[in-house]
Amino acid sequence: MFSSNHEPANIKEVFCSVQGEGPYVGMRQAFVRFSGCNLNCSYCDTNFGNPGTCDYERVEGSGISEKVPNPVSIEKLESMLQPFKKLHSVSLTGGEPLLHADFIEKLNISAPLYLESNMTLPEQARKLRKNVAYVAGDFKLPEAIRDICPETREVHVENTIECFRLLKKSSSRDCFCKIVIGKNTNSDTVIMAAEAIATCVSCIVLQPETPLGSAVRTPGFTQASVQTILKLQKTLLELTDTRIIPQTHRMWGCL
Ligand SMILES: C[S@@+](CC[C@H](N)C(=O)[O-])C[C@H]1O[C@@H](n2cnc3c(N)ncnc32)[C@H](O)[C@@H]1O
Ligand SMILES: Nc1nc2[nH]cc(C(=O)O)c2c(=O)[nH]1
Ligand code: SF4
Numbered sequence: 001m002f003s004s005n006h007e008p009a010n011i012k013e014v015f016c017s018v019q020g021e022g023p024y025v026g027m028r029q030a031f032v033r034f035s036g037c038n039l040n041c042s043y044c045d046t047n048f049g050n051p052g053t054c055d056y057e058r059v060e061g062s063g064i065s066e067k068v069p070n071p072v073s074i075e076k077l078e079s080m081l082q083p084f085k086k087l088h089s090v091s092l093t094g095g096e097p098l099l100h101a102d103f104i105e106k107l108n109i110s111a112p113l114y115l116e117s118n119m120t121l122p123e124q125a126r127k128l129r130k131n132v133a134y135v136a137g138d139f140k141l142p143e144a145i146r147d148i149c150p151e152t153r154e155v156h157v158e159n160t161i162e163c164f165r166l167l168k169k170s171s172s173r174d175c176f177c178k179i180v181i182g183k184n185t186n187s188d189t190v191i192m193a194a195e196a197i198a199t200c201v202s203c204i205v206l207q208p209e210t211p212l213g214s215a216v217r218t219p220g221f222t223q224a225s226v227q228t229i230l231k232l233q234k235t236l237l238e239l240t241d242t243r244i245i246p247q248t249h250r251m252w253g254c255l
C-alpha cells in the first residue's frame, strides 16, 4: 500500500500555481499531486487515478503539459521542481500524500514542504514530523465518506486525532485544520471534531463544499446554508481562530 524507501512514486501532476484554500490563499506554490487515496469522500473534486504518466506543466499557467513516465524517481521530481521560482512552499497533495510518506521523507528540496492530507494514517504521518513546515490537515467527517461502516467510524476519528497530535503546530511547523461543510454536514460532528483538535492547530477553516458537475448549475444543491456556516463559526470561535474560506482557485480557473 505504501511506497518503500527506494521505490519511485506514481504522481498524477506537477505544476506551479497559487494556494487556493485555507490561510495561505494566494501564496505561490509548486504542487505535487500523488496518485491514489485511501478514502472516498462524497465531494471529492480530484481524479487521483494512477495514470501511466505524470502531467508536468513546466511553465506556470501555460496549460501545456509534458507527459513524464510513472513512477517518478525522487531525483526526477527534484529536477521537475527546479524551474519553479519564488515559491512560498511545495504543496504535497493527491490523492493522499501520506500513502507516499517514505518517498516524501527522502525529498531534498530548498522550499518548505506543505502537506495537504486527510490525516488518517498516523504511522505514515509520524515519518514526516521533521520535514514538513506546513500541515493542511482535513478532518474528514464520517458522514462525508462513502462506504464507511459504523465499526470503522470510531477508528477513523481516533486515527485523525492521532495524526493531528503527531503533526501539531510547533515553533517550526504550522498546522491548521480544514473541514468541508456541505448540505448534509452534521454541525454536532463538526463541533466534536473541533473540540478534539483545537489545541493542535493555529486555526480551523470551514471550507464550503464546492458543487461538482451538474450540481454546479443548481445552486444550493450541495452547499450548506450561509446561516448554518456562520453559526458554526460563532460556536468554533469559542475554541480557536475559525475562518470561512471557500476554494478560491475555482473562481479564476487556475490549477
Ligand atoms: C483533493 S484533496 C487532496 C488532499 C487530501 N486527500 C485531503 O483530502 O485533504 C485537497 C483538498 O481539497 C478539498 N476538496 C476536495 N473536493 C472538494 C469540494 N468539492 N469542495 C470543497 N473542498 C474540496 C479537500 O477537502 C482537501 O482539503
Ligand atoms: N490552486 C490550488 N489550490 C489547492 N489547495 C489544495 C488543493 C488540492 O487539490 O490539494 C489545491 C489545488 O488543486 N489547486
Ligand atoms: S481524502 Fe482527499 S483525495 Fe481522497 S477522496 Fe477525500 S478529498 Fe479526495
Ligand SMILES: [Mg+2]
Pocket: 045, 046
Ligand atoms: Mg484541488
